[in-house]
Amino acid sequence: MDFYAIVHNDFDGTASAAVYSRAVNSLPKKVWFTEPTKLHNLLAKLELRGVSNVMIADLGINASTFPSIVESLKRLVGEGAKVQWFDHHVWKEEWKSKLKEIGVEVYHDTSTCGAGVVHKYMNPNDDFSAKLASADCSVDIWLHDDPMGEKLRRVVEGNRDFSWKEKLIQTFYNGVLWNDEFQKILEDKIDEELRGYQRLKKHFKVIEVDGKKVAVAIRWKGAPDISYAGQYIMTRTGAAVFASANGKAISFRSNRYEVRKFATRLGGGGHPLAAGAGLKLPLIYRVLRRLGWVTPALNWVSNVVSNVIKEEGFTEYK
Structure with missing residues (x-):
């Protein structure tokens, strides 16, 4: 056919x-x-x-x-x-x-x-x-x-x-x-990812929202993939939710809580445990990021994530 x-x-x-x-x-x-x-x-x-x-x-x-x-x-x-x-x-x-x-x-x-x-x-x-x-x-x-x-x-x-x-x-x-x-x-991808994990430290931070840890990241170049990095960071930090922004969009991941409603609040959607939405970084933070200064963008995204989660609250996925 x-x-x-x-x-x-x-x-x-x-x-x-x-x-x-x-x-x-x-x-x-x-x-x-x-x-x-x-x-x-x-x-x-x-x-x-x-x-x-x-x-x-x-x-x-x-x-x-x-x-x-x-x-x-x-x-x-x-x-x-x-x-x-x-x-x-x-x-x-x-x-x-x-x-x-x-x-x-x-x-x-x-x-x-x-x-x-x-x-x-x-x-x-x-x-x-x-x-x-x-x-x-x-x-x-x-x-x-x-x-x-x-x-x-x-x-x-x-x-x-x-x-x-x-x-x-x-x-x-x-x-x-x-x-x-x-x-x-x-085998080649795993080798590349293992090298990449060493570079993650400056690209994420952990904040606390309503008594739970939330890991927020600004996307990096190369491996590891954002999905695997999310699992790694949540495991290492004990975070309940992982959010990552790449300058144009943001994605949410969790092994326990419904994150689709966070993405929906920002105009996006997705699955209960993996979702995303558009989120454009202000120009000044995009420029600083290109120059290698990630912290200002990371703080801005963290504030957005914190506000969204506070508005929606945590709901366990069943």
Whole structure:
């Protein structure tokens, strides 16, 4: 079956495309890796060119771009496309209703990751897809209950080239979860991360909010990945929540408390234990950061994080 795949440009998007491919016994004719904020532009330019099936996975909806998305999908369905959308982010019921109204098949489930949704509804009896989805969900929604997830995430996201992700989709499609190439990549990434941990100290601080420790960081160049750094810093400091800013956005992580509401307060969203939002550093702090002076930016972000958490409060994830 010929189909186009439009997925998030991370491990979950890659795994979603692979699980779908196994379900329909065919690799995608073309894959687009994108972000929720860019999806409406991609759909507006999409031409079927003889392909009648389009799958979208691991891409949430932004309220501001939803009308444009509806118009583009309405056009594609009108041209004969079968559109299937698989997602696990938080949606409004009216979004699902509107998409179904124009003929889009919507598969939405917040209890799992994107690949988990595809697996559940497309090929629940495929053991390999179950293993891939388990590894993916472990790191994507911060369950950390499958060691393979920590390994595969490094392999998938360590190389940002889209052609690498396309190769991985084919590898997973062929039923290969791990091989010698992946092992070498993992070993190199671990070595790089271990060196990187030594540089973290000046990039984060620990504050106290409502009696709980919160670690706040300003993003650094290179390894370790922000997700692994978050786990490391929380373990070392006993922090209940980890927040990191890169100058344009902020991400929240926790192993115990719901952080999505912190991101939502700042106009973003995400998963209960892993979420993010836009947060632009004032110009003066961006300049100082480029000059190597991180403390002013770190203090500013810490103040934002403290205020948001005080406003929302801590809620244990169940």
